Amino acid sequence: xxxxxxxxxxxxxxxxxxxxxVDFENLTFGNVFTDHMLVCxxxxxxxxQPVIMPYESFTMDPSSRVFHYGQxxxxxMKAYKDDNDDVWLFRPDQNFERFNKSAVRLAMPEVPEExxxxxLHKLLEVEKDWVxxxxxxxxxxxxFMIATGQGVIASPSNEYRFCVxxxxxxxxxxxxxxxxxxxHYSRAANGGIGAAKAAGNYSGQFxxxxxxxxxxxxxxxxxxxxxxxxxxxxxxxxxFFRINDTxxxxxxxxxxxxxxxxxxxxxxxxxxxxxxxxxxxxxxEIVEAAKNGTLKEIFGAGTAAVVNPIAxxxxxxxxxxxxxxxxxxxxxxxxxxxxxxxxxxxxxxxxTVKV
Amino acid sequence: xxxxxxxxxxxxxxxxxxxxxVDFENLTFGNVFTDHMLVCxxxxxxxxQPVIMPYESFTMDPSSRVFHYGQxxxxxMKAYKDDNDDVWLFRPDQNFERFNKSAVRLAMPEVPEExxxxxLHKLLEVEKDWVxxxxxxxxxxxxFMIATGQGVIASPSNEYRFCVxxxxxxxxxxxxxxxxxxxHYSRAANGGIGAAKAAGNYSGQFxxxxxxxxxxxxxxxxxxxxxxxxxxxxxxxxxFFRINDTxxxxxxxxxxxxxxxxxxxxxxxxxxxxxxxxxxxxxxEIVEAAKNGTLKEIFGAGTAAVVNPIAxxxxxxxxxxxxxxxxxxxxxxxxxxxxxxxxxxxxxxxxTVKV
Ligand SMILES: Cc1ncc(COP(=O)(O)O)c(C=O)c1O
Ligand SMILES: Cc1ncc(COP(=O)(O)O)c(C=O)c1O
Numbered sequence: 001x002x003x004x005x006x007x008x009x010x011x012x013x014x015x016x017x018x019x020x021x022v023d024f025e026n027l028t029f030g031n032v033f034t035d036h037m038l039v040c041x042x043x044x045x046x047x048x049q050p051v052i053m054p055y056e057s058f059t060m061d062p063s064s065r066v067f068h069y070g071q072x073x074x075x076x077m078k079a080y081k082d083d084n085d086d087v088w089l090f091r092p093d094q095n096f097e098r099f100n101k102s103a104v105r106l107a108m109p110e111v112p113e114e115x116x117x118x119x120l121h122k123l124l125e126v127e128k129d130w131v132x133x134x135x136x137x138x139x140x141x142x143x144f145m146i147a148t149g150q151g152v153i154a155s156p157s158n159e160y161r162f163c164v165x166x167x168x169x170x171x172x173x174x175x176x177x178x179x180x181x182x183x184h185y186s187r188a189a190n191g192g193i194g195a196a197k198a199a200g201n202y203s204g205q206f207x208x209x210x211x212x213x214x215x216x217x218x219x220x221x222x223x224x225x226x227x228x229x230x231x232x233x234x235x236x237x238x239x240f241f242r243i244n245d246t247x248x249x250x251x252x253x254x255x256x257x258x259x260x261x262x263x264x265x266x267x268x269x270x271x272x273x274x275x276x277x278x279x280x281x282x283x284x285e286i287v288e289a290a291k292n293g294t295l296k297e298i299f300g301a302g303t304a305a306v307v308n309p310i311a312x313x314x315x316x317x318x319x320x321x322x323x324x325x326x327x328x329x330x331x332x333x334x335x336x337x338x339x340x341x342x343x344x345x346x347x348x349x350x351x352t353v354k355v
Numbered sequence: 356x357x358x359x360x361x362x363x364x365x366x367x368x369x370x371x372x373x374x375x376x377v378d379f380e381n382l383t384f385g386n387v388f389t390d391h392m393l394v395c396x397x398x399x400x401x402x403x404q405p406v407i408m409p410y411e412s413f414t415m416d417p418s419s420r421v422f423h424y425g426q427x428x429x430x431x432m433k434a435y436k437d438d439n440d441d442v443w444l445f446r447p448d449q450n451f452e453r454f455n456k457s458a459v460r461l462a463m464p465e466v467p468e469e470x471x472x473x474x475l476h477k478l479l480e481v482e483k484d485w486v487x488x489x490x491x492x493x494x495x496x497x498x499f500m501i502a503t504g505q506g507v508i509a510s511p512s513n514e515y516r517f518c519v520x521x522x523x524x525x526x527x528x529x530x531x532x533x534x535x536x537x538x539h540y541s542r543a544a545n546g547g548i549g550a551a552k553a554a555g556n557y558s559g560q561f562x563x564x565x566x567x568x569x570x571x572x573x574x575x576x577x578x579x580x581x582x583x584x585x586x587x588x589x590x591x592x593x594x595f596f597r598i599n600d601t602x603x604x605x606x607x608x609x610x611x612x613x614x615x616x617x618x619x620x621x622x623x624x625x626x627x628x629x630x631x632x633x634x635x636x637x638x639x640e641i642v643e644a645a646k647n648g649t650l651k652e653i654f655g656a657g658t659a660a661v662v663n664p665i666a667x668x669x670x671x672x673x674x675x676x677x678x679x680x681x682x683x684x685x686x687x688x689x690x691x692x693x694x695x696x697x698x699x700x701x702x703x704x705x706x707t708v709k710v
Binding site: 104 | 386410426507580
């Protein structure tokens with residue numbers, strides 16, 4: 001697959017690069033940004049010409065709808081550099097498609113492919129020095145769209161801004177991750193916006209996560225909001241459970257984000273001799289499996305952390321510790337997926353796309 | 356009740372007022388703002404001194420958390436001017452309390468009373484000319500708080516901005532309102548943020564409302580997301596149903612906003628000889644009552660529209676028209692409530708507070 005190009009992009013170069021002031025060995029996820037960003041505004045029913053310009057602040061009216069009604073969506077992707085200094089993306093078409101699905105659900109205009117992928121292509125050419133070689137080094141890509149139209153009336157905006165910002169990254173999580181299985185709070189409603197990567201889905205998770213943190217847990221495993229009996233996502237990741245030698249993950253739904261990492265693992269694992277079943281996963285069976293020793297692993301899956309092993313979980317105040325395995329599925333899958341992404345292993349799936 | 360005052364507010368006056376350029380007879384809701392706004396920033400665990408300053412744009416980093424994670428809440432209130440040129444608020448303590456409940460649920464810092472109510476008090480003194488006399492004329496008040504901290508990582512911000520903007524208003528809705536009863540989409544999850552006035556609750560309603568609009572309906576009546584059998588809110592209002600001579604409205608819950616208008620009506624109606632019952636209201640009973648002629652009225656209740664009569668509803672593609680009544684409860688209640696708010700009738704409840 002070739003990455004979309006666009007010749008219709010204006011480039012305004014930053015006077016100076018701040019790259020030499022960045023300590024690439026000690027990065028905190030998501031708080032250093034590169035010299036440039038892509039900006040494209042929508043008004044009067046059409047998109048302007050996209051502009052690559054120096055990373056700088058926006059000027060926004062206090063009545064901008066994003067502040068009042070949360071009309072905002074985003075994506076998360078990464079760029080990788082191989083040993084020949086080529087820059088690669090992982091399944092960017094999936095992020096582009098999902099972005100526009102989110103846009104539709106939030107009553108926002110879809111972003112054209114030339115703007116999203118063509119714009120990203122050009123931006124990565126401009127910022128290629130920010131993608132560092134070496135496994136684990138990535139450039140995190142954050143496309144997002146916000147409602148910039150003015151007026152405190154609860155209806156869709158007529159004006160939007162699409163933007164892509166870039167942040168060099170190392171691994172996302174560090175240390176052991178212990179989770180709480182939600183039995184009261186939830187992240188998504190039936191018929192809600194859980195399947196969209198919408199800003200409003202995240203702020204609602206902060207308070208329950210804070211409560212979990214206060215009890216010594218890093219994340220929450222979300223369950224279905226109606227019955228709290230089905231295990232759906234872990235923090236901001238999809239989630240896999242290994243019982244004996246089979247991996248289980250919930251089917252995507254209105255409440256669950258269709259994660260690129262998740263769907264890649266579902267395809268990849270069988271090629272590594274790991275059996276995957278996509279079906280609803282019940283809290284009761286996981287608790288039971290933890291008790292009888294057949295529950296071997298739980299891990300989150302998402303772009304930021306790739307695969308994030310979970311050390312144990314708490315459910316209704318009982319803590320269940322998971323075994324520490326030598327050759328965990330989490331480690332095998334993470335290794336393989338990371339190698340494909342960094343072009344250290346053959347990509348038989350055609351997932352990697354050269355910039 | 357006395358309105359909180361604060362002496363710790365800095366005032367920077369606008370050079371010129373734009374009040375003379377505003378056509379107060381032809382206002383569109385929520386898109387003209389007064390000369391000043393109140394701004395108060397939170398950082399390093401504390402609130403700055405609030406500032407009343409000219410209404411102007413914010414400068415915000417592209418990675419500000421409100422853009423990515425929807426950490427944003429708001430309130431909606433109104434100021435009224437009586438015939439003696441005194442300015443009044445309606446139950447401002449309720450909005451203040453609800454704002455801080457929303458803040459807690461969204462993992463945001465609570466706003467002190469001196470800032471929220473004291474700041475509003477001072478702002479209304481500065482902007483008193485923008486509150487026009489005459490029934491139906493109001494100054495809509497929009498307090499809101501957004502996460503201004505930087506970084507594309509899904510965790511609560513450390514920096515926030517609290518702001519109050521003011522918009523002169525006439526009546527909110529015009530014309531007949533026909534609604535669709537939701538049988539697929541929903542606005543709130545069990546264990547979610549539906550009871551908070553959080554930005555993220557609104558953008559999710561836009562798409563289903565657009566679908567309703569395309570079929571000739573103005574609003575959606577939201578049902579519980581798990582079963583779609585209980586009637587919960589109408590658009591961005593609470594909702595009342597009159598069967599024979601009793602009004603029914605759902606109890607507030609995690610999914611339903613505790614509306615100030617709703618709770619005032621629950622107290623007020625009995626004093627007008629109208630019986631109110633707070634209990635779950637089922638779709639099935641409303642459809643049944645519509646069929647057998649006992650369903651007399653449906654109306655929404657909220658600060659913007661006060662009381663908003665509904666002409667008919669559609670459920671699973673059948674349209675049910677409501678009777679046109681001479682002396683509707685909606686009209687009686689709206690008249691009384693509006694008179695109390697505008698100080699044209701005695702406020703035996705102590706709801707009105709002088710600025
Ligand atoms: C709620 C949620 N679930 C799952 C994921 C994982 O999706 P992906 O693998 O596409 O990054 C994300 C994003 O990272 C997410 O925000
Ligand atoms: C979702 C929702 N329900 C109900 C209401 C009514 O609340 P209040 O009467 O306090 O304005 C509002 C706000 O107007 C709202 O946003």
